[in-house]
Amino acid sequence: MAEMVRLDGITKAYGETVALHPTDLSIREGEFVTLLGPSGSGKTTLLNLIAGSTAPSAGEIWLKGRDVTQVPANRRELGMVFQNYALFPHMTVAQNVAFPLTLRRRPRAEIRREVMRALELVHLPHVAKRKPRELSGGQQQRIAIARSLVYNPSLILMDEPLGALDRKLREALQFEIKKLHEELRMTVLYVTHDQEEALTMSNRICLMNEGRMEQVAPPQEMYFRPATEFAAGFLGVSNIIRVAVEGRGAIRVGERFALSGVPGLTAAPGEVVPVMIRPEAIRLAAGSAAENVLEAEVEDVVFLGGVTNLVVRTGQGERFTVRQLTRRSDAGWQGGMPVSLSFDASDVVPLNGAAPQ
Amino acid sequence: MARQTTIEERVPSAATRLIAWLGYAFLLMPSLVVLPMSFGTGTEFDFPPKSFSLDLYREYFSEPSWVASTLTSLQVAAASAALSLLIGGLAAYGIVRYQFRGKKLLTIFLLSPMLVPTIVVALALYLYLGIARATGTTWGLILCHAVVCVPYVIVTMMAGLRQVDRNLEIAATIMGASWFGVLTRVTIPLLRPTILASGLFAFLISFDEVVISFFVSGVRTQTLPVKMYSTIHWEISPVLAAVSSLLTILSLGICILVAALQKER
Ligand SMILES: Nc1ncnc2c1ncn2[C@@H]1O[C@H](COP(=O)(O)OP(=O)(O)O)[C@@H](O)[C@H]1O
Ligand SMILES: [Mg+2]
Numbered sequence: 001m002a003e004m005v006r007l008d009g010i011t012k013a014y015g016e017t018v019a020l021h022p023t024d025l026s027i028r029e030g031e032f033v034t035l036l037g038p039s040g041s042g043k044t045t046l047l048n049l050i051a052g053s054t055a056p057s058a059g060e061i062w063l064k065g066r067d068v069t070q071v072p073a074n075r076r077e078l079g080m081v082f083q084n085y086a087l088f089p090h091m092t093v094a095q096n097v098a099f100p101l102t103l104r105r106r107p108r109a110e111i112r113r114e115v116m117r118a119l120e121l122v123h124l125p126h127v128a129k130r131k132p133r134e135l136s137g138g139q140q141q142r143i144a145i146a147r148s149l150v151y152n153p154s155l156i157l158m159d160e161p162l163g164a165l166d167r168k169l170r171e172a173l174q175f176e177i178k179k180l181h182e183e184l185r186m187t188v189l190y191v192t193h194d195q196e197e198a199l200t201m202s203n204r205i206c207l208m209n210e211g212r213m214e215q216v217a218p219p220q221e222m223y224f225r226p227a228t229e230f231a232a233g234f235l236g237v238s239n240i241i242r243v244a245v246e247g248r249g250a251i252r253v254g255e256r257f258a259l260s261g262v263p264g265l266t267a268a269p270g271e272v273v274p275v276m277i278r279p280e281a282i283r284l285a286a287g288s289a290a291e292n293v294l295e296a297e298v299e300d301v302v303f304l305g306g307v308t309n310l311v312v313r314t315g316q317g318e319r320f321t322v323r324q325l326t327r328r329s330d331a332g333w334q335g336g337m338p339v340s341l342s343f344d345a346s347d348v349v350p351l352n353g354a355a356p357q
Numbered sequence: 358m359a360r361q362t363t364i365e366e367r368v369p370s371a372a373t374r375l376i377a378w379l380g381y382a383f384l385l386m387p388s389l390v391v392l393p394m395s396f397g398t399g400t401e402f403d404f405p406p407k408s409f410s411l412d413l414y415r416e417y418f419s420e421p422s423w424v425a426s427t428l429t430s431l432q433v434a435a436a437s438a439a440l441s442l443l444i445g446g447l448a449a450y451g452i453v454r455y456q457f458r459g460k461k462l463l464t465i466f467l468l469s470p471m472l473v474p475t476i477v478v479a480l481a482l483y484l485y486l487g488i489a490r491a492t493g494t495t496w497g498l499i500l501c502h503a504v505v506c507v508p509y510v511i512v513t514m515m516a517g518l519r520q521v522d523r524n525l526e527i528a529a530t531i532m533g534a535s536w537f538g539v540l541t542r543v544t545i546p547l548l549r550p551t552i553l554a555s556g557l558f559a560f561l562i563s564f565d566e567v568v569i570s571f572f573v574s575g576v577r578t579q580t581l582p583v584k585m586y587s588t589i590h591w592e593i594s595p596v597l598a599a600v601s602s603l604l605t606i607l608s609l610g611i612c613i614l615v616a617a618l619q620k621e622r
Contacts (some may be wrong), residue, residue, distance in 0.1 A: 100532040
């Protein structure tokens with residue numbers, strides 16, 4: 001599919017502080033890409049650079065094959081949804097949604113038709129005559145979304161649009177935005193600091209950290225093959241340990257536990273590298289009789305209903321979080337119990353860029 | 358929080374309230390005396406009036422020189438309010454919305470007529486109009502009043518503009534609005550109460566202004582306050598009570614209107 005956005009070494013510095021280090025990114029038409037990262041990681045900065053409300057310090061921005069780096073914000077034909085809705089308080093809902101069409105001097109009848117169609121898309125045609133302040137937060141954001149798509153902009157930017165809403169409403173709107181994206185084949189660049197939101201909504205996630213793109217990957221890959229310690233730690237629960245490389249794809253985890261055939265391990269023998277194992281990939285057995293296992297002791301047991309989380313501690317003092325499906329036949333894990341851990345080589349994820357891109 | 362606010366601290370004591378009311382009473386006294394006097398009769402001020410009549414008001418409205426100076430004042434106040442809204446509004450917009458070198462200095466310069474003693478401003482304007490050969494002209498008076506009104510407009514408009522959410526302007530721009538489109542479709546409509554309030558204030562300042570007008574107005578451009586002032590000098594006519602009452606009511610009306618506008622926001 002055609003390329004919608006291309007960033008070429010785009011950079012933003014405010015005096016001494018670099019808000020965004022040189023960044024490259026390409027977004028295809030119809031893609032839903034999410035910028036995920038902690039507060040202050042440069043997500044809003046990147047969005048504002050694309051929107052044109054901030055000028056870059058260096059680099060180029062291409063939209064639909066056109067260099068728009070010098071094009072003012074009002075000529076970029078983009079849509080944007082803000083966290084605080086940014087609806088015009090002096091206009092009715094219908095006037096708000098009509099605003100971009102009025103600017104484009106569309107015929108009256110067409111404006112009326114398009115506004116109603118957009119309001120129906122967000123299930124709010126009945127509030128057309130009201131003022132924004134008479135609506136709930138969720139309704140206001142739906143109106144803002146309707147306003148951002150009514151003029152079919154080539155790209156819609158959303159900066160933490162659900163950040164001000166409570167959890168239930170957030171989930172409902174996540175679903176609706178996702179549905180609109182699929183039905184209307186919009187290209188969306190979405191910003192959030194909520195990893196679940198990013199995982200459920202995106203075609204691809206750009207993980208941001210301290211003004212840099214840490215990793216760009218589809219949600220599944222981002223979760224199962226994080227490239228860096230930051231990525232592994234930011235998404236889900238992870239165990240990050242340091243292991244000695246013994247050969248090609250071979251590592252030693254503990255005295256009695258070695259694995260071979262670890263995928264994507266590029267470090268040379270003798271090196272000590274960080275790797276990640278997800279809590280659900282670890283097998284746990286009582287006692288310590290078995291061959292090729294890691295001996296440990298149960299420190300803590302947290303029963304969560306369907307799953308049980310255990311914290312275990314190995315002889316070397318490393319802590320692992322282990323997640324197990326709860327079974328009624330379980331003898332019941334208890335603190336102080338000796339246990340043995342094991343996992344498959346395919347579940348070991350080498351970090352710090354060692355994973356294949 | 359450094360410390361807890363106790364009930365005693367929030368509710369003013371009886372003594373404080375008494376002082377406050379005495380202060381109000383002192384400030385209100387002249388108006389309260391003048392109002393009953395304006396309904397008196399005859400050729401002398403008398404308080405309390407012995408009988409009630411509208412004679413003084415009738416006299417005011419039938420005397421051509423009073424009517425002429427009132428019209429001059431209204432005309433000058435309306436024009437200088439409009440002019441200072443334009444100048445002050447643009448200045449406030451530039452100061453609040455843009456970063457540039459010398460911004461602090463420019464702000465102080467623009468507000469300086471508010472900081473310099475009125476008599477100094479009056480003398481300066483008198484000399485200036487003399488050079489420009491504009492002494493005694495209506496437009497000269499309008500310009501002079503605008504000089505005094507502009508700082509007030511700037512201060513209120515700056516406060517109003519800071520209240521306007523930048524994101525609304527950015528949102529409008531991204532949807533395709535030009536700078537002018539944002540200004541006319543978003544910023545100005547949102548500022549409407551502020552614009553009206555500062556316009557009314559400017560009108561009132563100009564309408565009440567006496568020191569500068571005294572220096573620069575001529576025989577044919579005598580404003581109402583100047584006419585009142587010279588009346589005191591030549592003949593202490595009780596018509597003044599009626600004029601003062603009307604002025605007080607006008608000021609009160611405008612203040613109530615401004616307060617209502619503030620509430621609307
Ligand atoms: N106008 C500005 N002036 C100075 N520093 C800024 C400005 N805007 C953002 N920054 C800095 O840039 C960094 C990234 O900010 P931002 O893009 O808002 O992060 P995020 O949206 O991921 O929370 C932060 O360190 C922030 O302090
Ligand atoms: Mg942000």
